[in-house]
Amino acid sequence: MRDASVGVFSSVACRLGEGATYDPATGTAWWFDIEGKALLEKPTDADEATVHPLPFMASALAVIDGDRQLIAAQDGLYVRDRRSGRLSLHKPLEADNPATRSNDGRVHPSGALWIGTMGIEGEPGLGAIYWYRAGELRQLYPGIGIPNSICFSPDGRIAYFTDTKLYRLMRVDIDPANGLPIGEPQIFFDHSTHEGGIDGSVCDADGQVWNARWGSGMLDTYAPDGTRIGSIAIGARQVTCPAFIGQSADRLIVTSAWSGMSDADRQADPDAGRTFIVDRPVKGRHEPKVLL
Template sequence: MIFDDTPCTLGEGALWHSDLNALIWFDIIGKRMYLKPVGGQRRHWDFVDHVSAAGIVDANRLIVASSRALLLFDLRDGTRTTLVDLEADNPVTRSNDGRADPQGGFWIGTMGLNAEAGAGSIWRYCRGELRRLFAHITITNAICFAPQGDSACFTDTDKGVIMRVALDADGWPVGDPQPFIDLRAEGLSPDGAVMDAQGGLWSAQWGAGRVARYDAQGRFDRAVMLPAAHISCPSIGGADLDTLFATSARQGLDAPGPDDGCTFAVTVDERGQSEHRVILPSSVS
């Protein structure tokens, strides 16, 4: 069940890279990005700023979200180039949850360093343009996309409701977001999420020690229990796209157990979507 036993203070940003047969994830507080192939050795890279999420550009390059910018990162030599500033003039915020969309854009959420109320936003970077989509969010999370590319989900963990919004053909939101999965009555805190190929949403639930699947209509299907209290971000990968990976965190625990902060892998009976690729503007080589 344990894929990697590195104890992250705040593990996040789980991302399956099929070209490398590897999982990528972050320790936000540690300002570090990890990459580990299945059956291979873990690598890591350190950053000056907090880093939290990535999108795949191609076999060797990622777009990486930091507290001040979106970076183009080369896995071969660790070089990084700023693509665009991300709230660089706001010392209160850092990046948080993010994911590439089916149309080649990259959605990234921000939040306050101390979860200041309403300090965060969700942005979309698409072919060189960075546009704010939603503002006044406390803890941005659960960014994921329906397999048909016609809707996106996200949440403010502080509110406990996963929202869904329609997308146009170019991947931009249309209309107002609507409640999709309401977890308030159960007292659950939705963290990161990913959608499988059937449109099921897998929600990491902070404090509950689990990733729960909801079907395409938002109905609870099942829960995968994991041996860490704060499960933070899922990804579905592996050679057959049937392995559920999940990061966790030691942050906020008075007495962390030996598995808190580790990254987990469990075989499931649903197939995931292949991760979408971020399309860069032609001016970026």
Template structure:
């Protein structure tokens, strides 16, 4: 465990990529096949697509609260929604249910999600009013959905090491980032040493370790991503910065964001050296304070940290 250190050196300031204000910008990712970033406005029920080469921007209205859109190997997209996993036809935008998850629970919605290094997808739910311990952490793998952890209040910071041996996540309400050791299939190790199987219950998994503690910080751990060097880029909600943490969990630098509530970063661009950062206006009373709350930001890492880049994600296979 590494305690949070005083504010780190500023590595640079992100610039605005798109100035439309998201009520709750989240779930950024890079679609390499189409050369576009995508992100969601969860509460605004919108999917944003932004192509980097010509800056064509598309907004797709959605009927359900949605927090992530994963590219599929057949060219469509898998949406992580308040009702579960849905498939969206990329060509026509039609959305159809695929796997129900908490579909009958009106109190919850989906939140953080990210593709793992073993061909799976981790995703989470939380209370629509952030009710304590209403959320759950799931993993979709080889056609099945598994429960990994229950009683989470605000699940965030889901990300993975390049070698697939570790996963990180946070319950934002605790101010701590946790790390799990994974088996060779990408599941958390069981406490009894037995292989993870379809009957494994969350209570049988080994406990994650506290990897970074932000209890003394004005910001709260939100979305995160791991770069190719093993450093975490962590959005700190309320602090207007994205922290870069060493493999040991120490903050070694940060990116300034001209919005108080950065929510999640993602790597993209042809060389995976562009960092996209979503932000949110949710809960803010004053949107005319000169800051760009809810806008979507980018930073070219080649200008500040040459050679630093993200990990490439493979399209998800579901059928």
């Protein structure tokens, strides 16, 4: 059952909604239907989202400047002209491996993008997590099944991530000047005995991590010490990715998916694939711009 503070932000039912983010300069929320090969755009005052077809699967978007966006797609990082939608390849990303695609990613306060790749069928160990900044691309963690929960503490000193297949939310100390790891990853929360899987996350101004829990329809909140301190029922079982929206970053949207569901499953979960809004006040943060 959906929490009373949760409503529908967009009725477009994405097969695999993901990569939610928000551009405060234009007051616009952006997200993807990865398997539907589409980018969705919705100003917060618009009635419904605009769907932009894409020539490939894509999963994450970062703002470069007022005119350009950086999109992580199945074979590379692409610059997108915000007004025309024109795409140009900026940096190949596992372009020689047709078995993988991009997945979760977010921008560090230094302008570095952490972006994950995974097997198109979710095969164990085919993916990796990469760091990109100012033209340089480095692989950080190989052998990842489904990379998710990439986000950063407000001071830029901690990164969070997960391999959803391993049921452990990880944290690692990083250099606030460039977003590169300076320590070994440690378990932040062991999810192995809990329902569902750890999917996308975002970190608020107080350092709390908000996580969409795939398969359970919940948005969970974790304190900086790794304690789960709250859960909100979203109303679709396969929730995927939260993002702070609004000029004060004081609300949350959460994407979801109907991928893998049978007809009976979809009848039982009629809001699957829609994007939701949580109207409880939160102390969020806007995403930094990526340093191209």
